[in-house]
Amino acid sequence: MIKVSQLTKKFGAHVSLDNVSCEFKKNESIALMGANGAGKTTLIRSILGYYHPDNGEVLINGLDTIKERVKVLENISFVPQLPPPIKLSLDELMQYISVSAKVQRDLILYYANEMKLDINANLHKSFFKLSGGMKQKMLIAISLAKKSDIIIYDEPTANLDPNARDDFYRLLKQNEEEKVLLFVTHRLEEVKDLVNRQIYMDLGKIISDEKA
Amino acid sequence: MKNLYLIAYLDLKESIRAKWFLVYSLVFGGLIALFFIAGVTESQVMGFSGLSRLLLMYIQITIVILPIFILITTVRSISGDRDNHILEYMLSFPISLKQYYWGKIIGRFITVYLPVLFAMVIAVVYGFIKGDAIPWSIFFLYTGLLFSLSSAFLGIAFFISSFVKSSEVALGIAFFIWIFLLAFIDIALISLMLQQRINQELIIFIAMINPMELFRVAAISLFDPELTVMGPVAFYILDSMSQSVFVLLSIVYPLVLGLFFALLGFSIFQKKDLV
Numbered sequence: 430m431i432k433v434s435q436l437t438k439k440f441g442a443h444v445s446l447d448n449v450s451c452e453f454k455k456n457e458s459i460a461l462m463g464a465n466g467a468g469k470t471t472l473i474r475s476i477l478g479y480y481h482p483d484n485g486e487v488l489i490n491g492l493d494t495i496k497e498r499v500k501v502l503e504n505i506s507f508v509p510q511l512p513p514p515i516k517l518s519l520d521e522l523m524q525y526i527s528v529s530a531k532v533q534r535d536l537i538l539y540y541a542n543e544m545k546l547d548i549n550a551n552l553h554k555s556f557f558k559l560s561g562g563m564k565q566k567m568l569i570a571i572s573l574a575k576k577s578d579i580i581i582y583d584e585p586t587a588n589l590d591p592n593a594r595d596d597f598y599r600l601l602k603q604n605e606e607e608k609v610l611l612f613v614t615h616r617l618e619e620v621k622d623l624v625n626r627q628i629y630m631d632l633g634k635i636i637s638d639e640k641a
Numbered sequence: 642m643k644n645l646y647l648i649a650y651l652d653l654k655e656s657i658r659a660k661w662f663l664v665y666s667l668v669f670g671g672l673i674a675l676f677f678i679a680g681v682t683e684s685q686v687m688g689f690s691g692l693s694r695l696l697l698m699y700i701q702i703t704i705v706i707l708p709i710f711i712l713i714t715t716v717r718s719i720s721g722d723r724d725n726h727i728l729e730y731m732l733s734f735p736i737s738l739k740q741y742y743w744g745k746i747i748g749r750f751i752t753v754y755l756p757v758l759f760a761m762v763i764a765v766v767y768g769f770i771k772g773d774a775i776p777w778s779i780f781f782l783y784t785g786l787l788f789s790l791s792s793a794f795l796g797i798a799f800f801i802s803s804f805v806k807s808s809e810v811a812l813g814i815a816f817f818i819w820i821f822l823l824a825f826i827d828i829a830l831i832s833l834m835l836q837q838r839i840n841q842e843l844i845i846f847i848a849m850i851n852p853m854e855l856f857r858v859a860a861i862s863l864f865d866p867e868l869t870v871m872g873p874v875a876f877y878i879l880d881s882m883s884q885s886v887f888v889l890l891s892i893v894y895p896l897v898l899g900l901f902f903a904l905l906g907f908s909i910f911q912k913k914d915l916v
Contacts, residue, residue: 477733479915499735507733513726516655528647529734568730 430455430579430609431476436485438471445471447633448485455578458610458623463630469613470510472630473581476611477507489579503530506572510584510613512564514557519548519567522556532575540570544596561588569597573604580604583613598623644736648744649751652718656752661714665753668706669760672699677767692768693776696761700783700860703757704853705823707787708794711753712815715798717808718745719910724808729916738915742907746799754791758784779863782888786856789895793852796899796906803906804913822853841877848874852895859891 431453438446446468453459461469474480475487478494478501487494489501515522526532541548546566551559559567565588572580586594601610601623612620617627629637656662673695681695719742722728732741761783765775797818805811825847848854858875862884879887 474729474916479729479732481912481914499737502733502735505733507730509726509730511726513730515727515730516658517651521651521654525647525651525731526734529644529736 430490432488433472433476434485434488436472436475436487437483438475438480439483444633446475446482449633449635450485451628451635451638453579453609453611455607455609457626458605458620459612459626459628460617460620460624461611461613461628461630462615462617463636466632467630468633469630470583471633473507473583473611473613476579476581477505478502504578506575506577506580508565508568508572508582508585510587512556512561512568512588516555516557518553518555519559520552522567522571523548526571526575530575532571536574536576537570540573540600541567543600544570544593546570562590562593565589566593569600573600578607579609579611581611581613584615585612586619594619644740645744645747648736648741649748652745652748653751656714656749662752662756665710665714666756666759668710669703669756670763672702673760673764673767676764691776692764692773693779695764695768696776696779696783697861697864699761699764700786701857703787704790704826704857704860707753707757707790708822708853709816709819711791711794712798712801712819713812714753715749715795716801716805716811716815718749719799719802720805720811721802721808723806723916726916732915738911739907742799742803742910746795746903749799750791750795753795754788757787757791761787782863783860785892786859789892789899790852790856792899793895793902794899796902800902800906800909803910822851825851826854826857844874845877845881848878852898855891855894859888862887 433449433451436446436449437444449468449472461472463469471480475482476489476494478487478498481495489504492501494501517525523534523537526537527534538548544566546563548567548570551563556564556567565585569585572582586597589597598620605623610623612624614620617624625641627637627639627641628635676695676698681698717724719728722731732738761780765780769775798815801811801814801818805814848858854874858878861875862879882890
């Protein structure tokens with residue numbers, strides 16, 4: 430599903446990804462780990478088509494992530510580590526997502542409800558005015574409602590309390606079939622039951638790739 | 642197209658809620674109100690009186706403050722979204738870069754143009770109620786000039802926003818461009834002429850490529866071209882070119898300039914890393 434071939438990305442003199450090659454297939458849940466600056470976020474952003482590589486390419490279902498970014502992104506859900514300070518209200522954010530990604534609004538409300546987030550009570554509130562946990566719950570609800578084949582989470586539970594984490598993992602369990610789940614995490618123990626593959630990165634390279 | 646309108650609509654809604662928009666609208670609306678309170682329509686200076694004088698004063702102040710307002714409020718639109726990771730999230734949905742960029746431009750154009758236009762409409766309506774004669778030719782000329790000037794600076798702002806990584810640098814560049822163009826309206830041009838350091842044709846050329854100078858000269862071109870009112874460069878330009886050709890040029894050129902910079906900005910936006 431995701432094929433990364435000899436990917437190199439430099440920022441000035443710093444090599445963030447150094448000739449990385451890997452493949453992620455359907456029904457794989459991957460924990461992507463490594464120290465800060467190992468290249469995890471750069472790899473994820475390359476998969477999302479944000480970076481122009483210095484060498485190599487990323488293909489998703491055979492499509493180039495930069496040249497065919499719209500088609501590629503139809504199949505990807507993404508939750509960043511820190512929710513961005515989006516000034517749109519929840520209502521407007523849902524409108525943006527429903528129109529652009531054809532996500533059913535009811536489905537976002539359903540998953541938000543499952544995450545114990547009452548959207549209707551905050552419908553006209555700006556997204557950035559919600560608490561950290563509420564923002565994260567909203568983004569998780571959107572990611573699940575999008576029904577993508579590829580779900581990418583960059584430290585998704587950083588702002589969640591233990592109960593919300595349990596809700597999140599329960600929902601993920603129900604939605605993981607026939608998908609690629611990619612977690613960037615520093616806490617393997619939290620996602621150990623969910624993942625069947627562990628990748629360690631360091632200095633822009635994959636140094637270990639173990640399948641369970 | 643659906644996504645383009647969506648981006649424009651959401652950007653417009655977001656801008657209208659912002660504090661800068663309130664200040665922006667109050668400044669232009671307030672100017673008109675202030676002119677009426679100060680009795681500008683009753684005064685007569687250098688042959689201008691009534692609503693014509695009010696609109697002329699409004700446009701002369703607008704030359705100075707509209708470009709900087711547009712630059713500082715728009716220059717951070719893409720660089721700011723990139724800075725605080727909004728772009729990273731919003732572009733993880735299947736929206737093309739073309740739709741995102743041009744949708745933002747359309748939304749922002751409506752936001753910056755409507756308050757300045759609305760202020761002029763208020764002036765005309767109030768003048769009509771008071772029984773003043775409505776100078777329609779001036780009204781339509783200024784509407785066109787404001788449209789054109791807004792396009793030019795919006796294009797420049799989006800161009801800066803497309804390649805600058807941090808909002809602070811974007812603001813710095815915006816201020817520099819504003820001061821630079823403002824200086825070349827007449828202050829620097831007159832001193833250059835007086836010192837005779839460069840030839841006359843070059844001075845006229847510099848004046849003609851500056852959208853702010855074109856705007857200024859076109860704004861006063863409907864009145865009697867007197868040297869004392871217009872300044873030497875404006876006087877020379879209007880003396881060497883027919884008024885209708887010059888008005889057409891002063892509307893078309895900034896539009897083309899704005900479009901050129903907006904296209905250049907889009908090209909950079911497409912080719913650069915998005916986050």
